[in-house]
Amino acid sequence: MRMREKIIEAALRRLNEDPAASMADLAEAAGISRATLHRHFAGRDELIDEIGTQALDRWEAALDATGVDAAAASADPEVHSATVRALLEVFADLAHEHGWSLTFAAAESYPHLQERSDRLEEREMLLYAAAQRSGVLRADLPVRWISNTVYGICVTARESLRRGDVARRDVARLMAETFLTGTGARP
Structure with a gap:
């Protein structure tokens, strides 16, 4: 599974549990740093748009x-x-x-x-x-x-x-x- 897909899948699982999850929470759910998350998604809007x-x-x-x-x-x-x-x-x-x-x-x-x-x-x-x-x-x-x-x-x-x-x-x-x-x- 590509990293971007892994991030989206983990972020969605986390958002299903906690709709107010922060970008730090979403990065943690994917097992990556916030910096890595931001290399794949410029910000929350881009990630949300993809989801x-x-x-x-x-x-x-x-x-x-x-x-x-x-x-x-x-x-x-x-x-x-x-x-x-x-x-x-x-x-x-x-x-x-x-x-x-x-x-x-x-x-x-x-x-x-x-x-x-x-x-x-x-x-x-x-x-x-x-x-x-x-x-x-x-x-x-x-x-x-x-x-x-x-x-x-x-x-x-x-x-x-x-x-x-x-x-x-x-x-x-x-x-x-x-x-x-x-x-x-x-x-």
Whole structure:
């Protein structure tokens, strides 16, 4: 593993534990000096930008791997249901790995990251809208509400994992059951 990747991985683990971790804390987590950290990242902003970029890369990969675009173009409720469940399963892992990125308060100060995040959310919302039309998800809820609910469940998963409240193996099931109970179409 290259040093830069090692630093990012260690910094993310540390930020997941302590969102206020300083650059000295992040260097310590990576087992390097602050000087070495600064040779790879000019400052906290550059490191945070890279972590944010990687989180968005993982989100985009999740959308691609689960076939969100094809599912959004489909009218088949079984496709919608399977895709939503698959997406939540991937999000369970992302909530654990990139949990800090979910609630990074200053994300708006990175406009290119915010713009990309908005584009990815739009792709995801097309799936939810299609699932509403096919009867998988409730049609009486605004689609952004549904998207924000998924986001909230990801934050809940992150916090539950961080605190040890749930086993990692149970997170995807809990996310899907919670989401579909609240936003799933009613019989």
